[in-house]
Amino acid sequence: MAENHxxxxxxxxxxxxxDSKITDTTIAELRELAGRYPVARSALLPxxxxxxxxxxxxxPEGIEACADVLGLTGAEVSAVATFYTMYKRRPVGDYHVGVxxxxxxxxxxxxxxxxxLKQHLDVGNDETTEDGKITLEHLECNAACxxxxxxxxxxxxxxxxxxxxxxxxxxxLREGTEVKSPRGATICTWREAERVLAGFPDGRAxxxxxxxxxxxxxxxxxxxxxxxxxxSNHSGGSPELRDTVSPEAASGPRPGDQxxxxxxxGSPATPDSRKED
Amino acid sequence: xxxxxxSDNWDQIxxxxxxxxxxxxxxxxxxxxxRMQPADVVTAVKDSGLRGRGGAGFPTGMxxxxxxxxxxxxxxxxxxxxxxxxxxxKDIPLMLASPHTLVxxxxxxxxxxxxxxxxxxxxxxxxxxxxxxxQAVEEAKAxxxxxxxxxxxxxxxxxxxxxxxxxxxxxEETALLDSLEGRRGQPRLRPxxxxxxxLYGCPTVINNVESIASVPAIINNGPDWFASMGTxxxxxxxxxxxxxxxxxxxxxEAPLGITLRQLLDLAGGVREGHTLKFWTPGGSSTPLLxxxxxxxxLDYEGVGAAGSMLGTKALQIFDDTTCxxxxxxxxxxxxxxxxxxxxxxCREGTWWLVQILERMEAGKGSEEDxxxxxxLSDNITGRSFCALADGATAPxxxxxxxxxxxxxxxxxxxxxxxxxxxxxxxxxxxxxx
Ligand SMILES: Cc1cc2nc3c(=O)[nH]c(=O)nc-3n(C[C@H](O)[C@H](O)[C@H](O)COP(=O)(O)O)c2cc1C
Ligand code: SF4
Ligand code: FES
Numbered sequence: 001m002a003e004n005h006x007x008x009x010x011x012x013x014x015x016x017x018x019d020s021k022i023t024d025t026t027i028a029e030l031r032e033l034a035g036r037y038p039v040a041r042s043a044l045l046p047x048x049x050x051x052x053x054x055x056x057x058x059x060p061e062g063i064e065a066c067a068d069v070l071g072l073t074g075a076e077v078s079a080v081a082t083f084y085t086m087y088k089r090r091p092v093g094d095y096h097v098g099v100x101x102x103x104x105x106x107x108x109x110x111x112x113x114x115x116x117l118k119q120h121l122d123v124g125n126d127e128t129t130e131d132g133k134i135t136l137e138h139l140e141c142n143a144a145c146x147x148x149x150x151x152x153x154x155x156x157x158x159x160x161x162x163x164x165x166x167x168x169x170x171x172x173l174r175e176g177t178e179v180k181s182p183r184g185a186t187i188c189t190w191r192e193a194e195r196v197l198a199g200f201p202d203g204r205a206x207x208x209x210x211x212x213x214x215x216x217x218x219x220x221x222x223x224x225x226x227x228x229x230x231x232s233n234h235s236g237g238s239p240e241l242r243d244t245v246s247p248e249a250a251s252g253p254r255p256g257d258q259x260x261x262x263x264x265x266g267s268p269a270t271p272d273s274r275k276e277d
Numbered sequence: 278x279x280x281x282x283x284s285d286n287w288d289q290i291x292x293x294x295x296x297x298x299x300x301x302x303x304x305x306x307x308x309x310x311x312r313m314q315p316a317d318v319v320t321a322v323k324d325s326g327l328r329g330r331g332g333a334g335f336p337t338g339m340x341x342x343x344x345x346x347x348x349x350x351x352x353x354x355x356x357x358x359x360x361x362x363x364x365x366x367k368d369i370p371l372m373l374a375s376p377h378t379l380v381x382x383x384x385x386x387x388x389x390x391x392x393x394x395x396x397x398x399x400x401x402x403x404x405x406x407x408x409x410x411x412q413a414v415e416e417a418k419a420x421x422x423x424x425x426x427x428x429x430x431x432x433x434x435x436x437x438x439x440x441x442x443x444x445x446x447x448x449e450e451t452a453l454l455d456s457l458e459g460r461r462g463q464p465r466l467r468p469x470x471x472x473x474x475x476l477y478g479c480p481t482v483i484n485n486v487e488s489i490a491s492v493p494a495i496i497n498n499g500p501d502w503f504a505s506m507g508t509x510x511x512x513x514x515x516x517x518x519x520x521x522x523x524x525x526x527x528x529x530e531a532p533l534g535i536t537l538r539q540l541l542d543l544a545g546g547v548r549e550g551h552t553l554k555f556w557t558p559g560g561s562s563t564p565l566l567x568x569x570x571x572x573x574x575l576d577y578e579g580v581g582a583a584g585s586m587l588g589t590k591a592l593q594i595f596d597d598t599t600c601x602x603x604x605x606x607x608x609x610x611x612x613x614x615x616x617x618x619x620x621x622x623c624r625e626g627t628w629w630l631v632q633i634l635e636r637m638e639a640g641k642g643s644e645e646d647x648x649x650x651x652x653l654s655d656n657i658t659g660r661s662f663c664a665l666a667d668g669a670t671a672p673x674x675x676x677x678x679x680x681x682x683x684x685x686x687x688x689x690x691x692x693x694x695x696x697x698x699x700x701x702x703x704x705x706x707x708x709x710x
Contacts, residue, residue, distance in 0.1 A: 042457055046440065144366055145366045146528065149702060152402065181405065183373065202408070214525075215370040217544065
C-alpha cells in the first residue's frame, strides 16, 4: 500500500509560464488581507490561498507579490509555501478530488476507492487528468471519520463512499453535472474555494444541512429516550436564563434524516421551540 | 446517559444562524459574563473543573489565570480549530452545526483574559466550516457582540477566522503560533510558555474548540452544574466520537467517565456479525486498547490507568476483519509525512519505522525487527522536541504489546493474512474494486 504515498515527480514543474494572472486588483486584495492582522505577516497563509485562487497554483510571480506586500524575500515566502500540503506547485484542475487513506478510512474502503479512481481517471497521486478537470490526491484524516470512507471535492465533504459512488462522482464532475456536498454547498471550482479560504466569503454558508446522520446520532437517541443534561438551578446568571436542556427543545424542528437533505427547507420553527423573552 | 449540551441545538432549523442560536438561548451567557468582572469569569471556569478538550486535559481556568495581567502588551486568545489527529471528528461538526457556540465562547473567554483580538485557526481542508465561521463572526459583529464597546460595556474585541493550509503539526500549540505568524509551522521551545510569550511574543491563551465552546454553558448554568457531571477529577460533559466498525457511528455527548461498553450499546454495537478487535480512546496518538478495556471509565484518570490516554475522545473501532499491522503502518506513514523535520529522532526515526513496518507487512520481516521497532520507539519517545513523536510510537508499542502474534503471522504467512475487502463499509454489498 506504500505506493499510495508516493507522489509522481516525473513531470516537470514549469517555473514560470509567463502568463501570470496577478493584477493590480490581486495586489490590492493581498494588501487588504495583510491589513486585517495586528502584524501583516500573519496574512501570509491566506495570501497564498489567494494566489492559488488567481493562478491555479503557487507561481513564482505569486510568491514575489506576497514578498513585496509583506517586505519579505521570495525565499522566505517560498520556505513557507513549500511547508504546507494545500499549496500546489503544479497546476490543479477545476476539481481537487481527495480520498482519505488514513488508517480508519483506508480500512473502511478508502484504499480500494483510491485504487479504483486512479484506474478510472488514469492518473497517479497528485496528478491531473488530461482534460484539466480533476486532480486526484490521497488525503490524511479530514476530521470526518464517522462518515468513513470519506472523500473531499474542493474541500467539501463526501460521506460513506463506495468505489461506485466515487466513480459516479468524478464522472459527474467531468461532465459538468451539478454536484452537491451532502454536508456542504454546491461544488464550486477549486479556485473559487481557495478564494473563500483566503478570507473572501462567497455567500454560500446557508447551503446544506446542520449535519449529517452521524453528527446527529447521539442527539437523536437522547431525544428518543428523553435524556437531558441535569437541570440547572443556577441563580447567579441573568433572570431571563433559559434552561439549556428544556424538554421543549425536544419538540423543535429537525432536519431530515438523510445526509444531504436540506435542514433549512423544513417547516418553520414552531412557537414552542422559541425561547420566551 | 447522554447529556446533550454542546450538541443540544444541532437539530434546530438552520442552527448555524444567529437567529436560530438566539432562539435556543444563545448569547445570554455573553450578557451575563459581561456583567461579571473578568477575574470572576476565570474563577467560574476554574471552579467548573473544565479541562482542555484538545488532548492534554490541562485545566482551562488555570491556564487563563497564568496570563500576566500586569504585562503591558496586548493579550491574545487563539482557538485551536486545526482538528487533524487521526480519528478526531468532533470540533468540525460542532463548528458546522453551531459556529455561534464557539463564537460566543470566544468572546466570553477573550473578555476573561482581557484580550482585544481573538483568532480562530481552522484547518484549511474544511471549506464549508470556514464559510459558516466567517458568517457567524459577521453576524456577531452586526449584532454588536464583536467590535468596539460591546453591548455598551466599553469592551473591544476583534475576531479573525484564519484558515490553515494543511499540516497536522500546526495543531501543536506553539507550531500553530508560528504558523499564525506566517511562518513554517514548527514547534517552539518551552518555556517561555504561550501564556507569557505567545503570539508576537505577547501573552496568549490557546484552547481547543470544544474547551471554548463549553464556556457559555458554564456561565449560563453555573460551575456547580457543570461539575455535577463527570467524575471526581474529570468534570462535565464531552463529545465522544465513534467511528469505524460500529453500527451507528457519530457524535455522542455524555458525561466524562462513560465506558466504551455503554457507548457501543448506544451506537448499536460493533458491526453485525463481528467482534471488537482494537480501538483508540483518543486518536491514533493514544495507545491502542482491546476488548479487555470495555469497562474502563473514559475520563483522564481511567484511560491513563489502563495504559493509554483519553486524548481527543476519538473512539476508532476496528473489528476482527482489520489487520493491525496494516493499520499501524498507515498511521506511521502519516507521522512520517507530518513530522516537521525540526528534530532528528522524529524526522529520521519515523522514516526508519516506516521502512521496517513495510517490510513486516509484506511478510519479509523477522522477530528481530520487532525488537528493533521497540528499541527505535524507545529512542524516539521522550527524546524528541514535541509530542508528535511520542504519538507516532504509541500505535507501534501498544500493538506489539497486544498483537505480537499477528506480526508473527505475517512472517509465517509470507504476507498479510487478511482480505482488505472484508473490512470495508461495502463488504456486505458485494462491491469490489
Ligand atoms: C502533534 C500535535 C497535534 C495537535 N493537534 C491539535 C489539534 O488539532 N487541536 C487541538 O485542539 N489541540 C491539538 N494539540 C494539542 C495542543 O497542543 C494544545 O494542547 C491544545 O490546543 C490546548 O487546548 P486545550 O487546553 O483546550 O485542550 C496537538 C498537539 C500535538 C502535539
Ligand atoms: S518531534 Fe517531530 S514534529 Fe515535533 S518538533 Fe521534532 S520533528 Fe517536528
Ligand atoms: S480517517 Fe478518514 S476522515 Fe478520519
